[in-house]
Amino acid sequence: MSEEDIRVVELFAGVGGFRLGLEGPPSEEWATEFLEFKETGFNIVWSNQWEPGSKSQWASKIYSERFGNVGHSNEDIHDVAFNEEELIDSIRNQIPEFDLLVGGFPCQDYSVARTVSGELGIRGEKGKLWIPIRNIIRHHRPRPKVILLENVPRLLNSPASSRGLNFAIIITDLIRLGYEVEWRVINAADYGMPQQRSRVFILAYRTPGSSSKITSVNGPEKFQITFQKTRKNMEKWFFRTNNEPWDVDKHSPFSQFFLMNGTLDKSPQILGDLKSYSSKKSRFGKAGYAYLHRYGGRNPKPQEIRFWTVNGEPNYEGRRMRVLDILETNFDEKYQLDSSRIDEWNYAKGNKNEFRIRKQDRENVDPEVLAAYDLCMSAPFSKRSGLWTQHRHKFLALLGENKFYKYDEGTMGLDDVNDPSRTIVTAEIGTTPSRMRHIFEDSPGRYRRLSPVETERLNMFPDNWTKIEDTKGREIPDSRRGFMMGNALVVGIISRLRDPIRNLIRKRSDVD
Secondary structure (H helix, E strand, C coil): CCCCCEEEEEECCCCCHHHHHHHCCCCHHHCCCCCCCCCCCEEEEEEECCCCCCCCCHHHHHHHHHHCCCCEECCCHHHHHCCHHHHHHHHHHHCCCCCEEEEECCCCCCCEEECCCCCEEECCCCCCCHHHHHHHHHHCCCCCCEEEEEECHHHHHCCCCCCCHHHHHHHHHHHHCCEEEEEEEEEHHHHCCCECCEEEEEEEEECCCCCHHHHHHHCCCCCCCCCCCCHHHHHHHHCCCCCCCCCCCCCCHHHHCCCEECCCCCCCEECCCHHHCCCCCCCCCCEEEEEEECCCCCCCCCCEEEEEEECCEECCCCCCCCHHHCCCCCCCHHHECCHHHHHHHHHHHCCEEEEEECHHHHHHCCHHHHHHHHHHHHCCHHHHHHHHHHHHHHHHCCHHHCCEEEEEECCCCCECCCCCECCCCCCCCCCCCCCCCCEEEEECCEEEECCHHHHHHHCCCCCCCCCCECCCCCECCHHHHHHHHHHCCCHHHHHHHHHHHHHHHHHHHCCC
16 A cells, blocks of 8 residues: 555445455456456555345455455444444544545435434434444544445435435535535446446535534545536536546546536525425436535525536447347356246246235135136246236226235346346346346347356456355355345446546645
8 A cells, every 4th residue: 555545445345346446356367358457546444344134244255355354344334333422432443544435325214303403314223324324424533535425316316205305314414524415326338338227326525614623523625626616617517528628626526437418407406404305306316416505794694505406318429338248158057048937937027917915815705706816826827817817807896895906017028138238136146037037048049047257247347256155165155146246336337436536536635
């Protein structure tokens, strides 16, 4: 580690997607077309991975085997950073000084409560994973210069009863801690990567703060936008053109490699009271920037959180990868579909206009109707559609009594090897026909599922990155490898963000 390295803490580390994207592969052995083995200017000084309810802790074992145990914690993050009163020393003693905080955490719904001072904030519910992130930022000295977080786009629009509230809470917390907040929804396939995986990436930039208390823990440097946030300047920040060189002082880190087109509103919005959110459409678009606005003058108005937001469209002209580009030429035959089971897969992925009955209601249904229902449910997959149509009138007659309910699904269809893949799911590896699992025709009349290596390639990990053995020599199950890739991020997104984030941190750190 050199003196110029940017020190990184990686939370919810999984099998090291952020680390691979920032540091690159740990040795030449793991280098790929997309991940060169070279100095990148980043160094992970502390990482944490904990899988609740799992004795095996496979992800943490993979992380340690690939990167080593130094600075790696396989401890429940709540035990490190949940209870603020008891764990401030734990945060400061266990986690070394760092510049950049990264991590992908699950999207969860948060309860809002007023503190003693009357401010609104998240209730301290154990299990809510934003809370330990917030606590680490709040209590570490100094606070990180930049924060990069990843989540599902639903975060911008949840919960259903208060659209956008979860994200508004996170913005509010970060701004109170002395940050400005930018976000961007990125679908990896829109920028040439082999999987349609859409995620929201959140960048928070440390400010010196408006009070001496914040300045003392944030430091004097400015990592946020340094110009006036007028509409003209913000348009340049969001919408760099193809022929315009990227400038760390004028353009978003996202816009170096993730160009987009769009139109900003005439003026920014005010975040407003957290209790004002409703079931109406979220106010947060696919991209945005939030900051604390301060009024001047002798009788200034109270400070308010403002944000610019836009539903931008991707602007990309480079290479586009397909499923065909990542397929193994010599795959294990167990991933080839048994031709006798094609009907099962077609049924699982096909259109369904069916009915279901609740277990507790079976005894109250006419035996003749129940027999017809059981016949439909147990028939060979190729005959089910016809049987549901034949007996449909019997079930419709009982819908009003709440004994049956309709079960409808649209057609999913087979996957096309000439397109990017659909999003990998955690149950990707398995032999049971499933609507969400990938199957495709890789040669005329031959159908197959994805192998673990192919799920790794779709996330742009090195081949067999997740293939390890435990201490007793037992190999990790293929289903667990697929599960971890279903939870992983596309490494190519992080590797493209690496240079602009490094340039921003280094340049701002040199500013007097």
